[in-house]
Amino acid sequence: MQPAARRKYNNIFVVVLLVLGVVLGLALRRPTGTEDAKHLDSYRYKTAAVASDHQTCSTIGKNILKQGGSAADSGIASMICVGLVNCHNTGIGGGHFSVYYNRAAGTAFSINAREKAPLAATEDMYVRATDASTFGGLSVAVPGELQGFYQLHQRAGRLPWKDLFTPSIQLAREGFPIGGALYIAMDQNKDIILNDESLSDQLTDGNGNLLEEGDIIRFPELAATMETIANNGSSDAFYNGELAAMIAAEIHARDGIITTQDLEVFEAEVDTNPLMIKLDDFKLYSSQLPSGGPVLSFIMNILDGRPVAIHCFGAKVRGNITGIFYNNEMDDFSTPNTTNFYGVPASPVNFIKPGKRPMSSMVPVIVIDGQGDVRLVTGGAGGTTITTSSALSS
Template identity: 35%
Template sequence: MIRAPLLALLLLLPAATLAQPVVAERQMVVASHPLAAEAGRAMLRAGGSAVDAAVAVQAVLSLVEPQASGIGGGAFLLHWNPGSRELAAWDGRETAPAAVRGDLFLRDGRPMAFLEAIVGGRAVGVPGAMRMLEDAHRAHGKLPWADLFAPAIRLAEEGFPISPRLAQAIATSAETLRRDPAARALFLDAAGAPLAEGATLRNPALAETLRALAEQGADALHRGPIAADIVNTVRRHANPGLMTADDLAGYAPRRAAAICLPYRAYTVCSPPPPSGGAVVLQILGLLGHFDMDADPAGIDAAMLLGEAGRLAFADRNRYMADPGFSPVPTVGLLDPAYVTLRAQMLSLDRANSAPRPGNPRRFGPPLASQPPQPENGTAHIAIVDAEGRALSMTTTVESAFGARLVVRGFVLNNQLSDFSFLPEVEGRPVANRVEGGKRPRSSMSPLIAFRGGDLELITGSAGGSRIIGYVVQSLAATLDWNLDPQAAAALPHVGALNALTELEQGTVAASLAAALIGRGVPVEAREMNSGTNIIRVQRDGESRRLLGGTDPRREGAVAGD
């Protein structure tokens, strides 16, 4: 039941955001483009698993949403197998080439401008999405690997109508896309104008690359002629990178146990760092000390979401990095005693004037906090198959169209720009500094929640560093306020970004600004273009049904049976 204050808030939303959730009895795919969701459902209907569907979704997203994700990028994946009761996390995050050093993004000792750094080969990381999916498919796939690429190959050859969102992205990035001959040929017309909404986009080069992936597995990207083309494109650019054939051939995904935290009657789980899930869990731990049930549309709920997020971001900027290179005190940051200590710094009456990082369990070497810098891109995928296996996966090329480089029909990422441009601050190292072979810190937070050991919720979002706040709000909306997935995905945003609390402009959330400022909160109203996709499981005895919701700010779709 939706309470009156929240109902009043929802009724002020545009009508398009008030759609009902999609309901299915057996299986469901939620993805950021209708063609991708349909490709995933086709795999499920063929008897495939959640991982089979995810491979098909990722292949199609490489074609229809190249500004956000693709086979040239990376991903995090969380997979639940109810038969074995195993929850596994895969890290397909890109890695820095072995030859890079901490000064990669410095010029005359100063950080490069962001756009100057990302356009070209300098910021391209070794892609990991397909290696990760291949590894997950070996463990949980049911259909032949080659079959999973058929929908994307067909669409790449036949073409598809350019969506409004893709057309806008092409127009916005046209100046940098036209600098790369392959990107220009794919996204601009013969006169150099951006392809318009409704135009048919065909990508035969991507179709050939996908055929190679279907036949050879991920080796098609990491060894041989496609890999050679990636290296040449990266190294020969006017803004060159340092990637080598050995970097590509040596890439390996990581498989690890998920990290989990109790939240009220639920257990919420995420991949470990360098994903952003640990930050989401810490925010939930802080919120767990307060009553989120009282007036969820009001100022107190906004205050808690913002203040808990600001405090967790302070810890994130000090500690979060690739644990293979920089010790990350994940256990300490989520320890109930530490979270309780941090929660005592939160007040509903007055904002924390300057949130500072804590020191979980007197953690190790002195580190500097990473200065804020842009994070972008991403798409989220949520899947439940007919046997109850569940998958939460967030995938990215980082900025819109990544490095603005196209190789064999796919976009190369600019993921190295997620490292701190400054390797040290005031003589102290930044944990997320650039190092050869290291994975950059990420905000991607694919989550799965359980109740009583049973699958309850799958959630995650696009949105760069704002992903953390979007995912926290989706969890509060569903688990605390009992909104259905569609209403939760449409909820006006309130969330932290570093030391700020952000409110979604043009929505009723922005009307809270004056009250928050009165409590000392640093507030900014801005566009908050999330991409939250959610599946919730409802049970009635032995039967279940699936409810799916997709963010109305994007072009996502729910496909279920």
């Protein structure tokens, strides 16, 4: 893009959210003239572009913009949807990192809504039960997803909080066709699903058969939970009160140790001075530790990494009452003398402590040029390969 063309875009807002390894990028641009590079018209958009890993969710994000919503509104609404249609690897039972850039102000901030270890967690809690860090209630870390969304909405949202949930609540109640990604995950975990009453209730036809790709699936319990959160006007309903008690009880029933106190004291962290890496005339914004941002800063000149997809349904725990699929992010901690799901050996820096966040490879990225215009929005899925894959794409 020529320097003159760069100045055509007066107002750019970009938000990147990584939720359990899933990336969503959104850019809002308002041109004052015609596009100069005609060969780029096939992927240029005059007003906005929304990208998520499901078409339905991207459409929801687009519609939020049409209603007058901000990039943050669109990103949140899109990711609420992704947590529904791709419930195997993201959702309100997990956590995320996000980065937001405001072109007009030339500022950026990041949000760390990574899950935390429960207050009753101990360094050696998985020494004699390593599988418990991956499956079941003991593998569930305190979810940060919704509080992270709310912090973003408070700082950059425009529409009412409730409006961001409405499309997904309707989708959950009325149903939608099972997509390829969700079906592959279901098929890979078939035995676990068929032998778990709660997962089976949601993901089978009632006769012991997995639902197929293209079958209509509904989430009535999750719809009711999202409606409670939406009507509250904030994320507070998830972390306090009746719903929080239900969440703690569901996890406890599967041998978890999360309590209502864990939920009540949880806080997402807002960083108004996010990681910024200078690359010649470009600036790369990302999130600080415990994300993969600092590691990315060291490997930007090393092009390495092969993305892989991990399908796991988190802890294999679904709440019977809330319909929430819970994370298994406790496995991202290190346990003395063990290796985790990805084959990573234990590191004392990442040993479990109460209220601590585990290290993560997730790394949301926004790259801007010398004029302050956004040139790249990226991230990725793939566990420990996320950081290197993001470096490759950057």
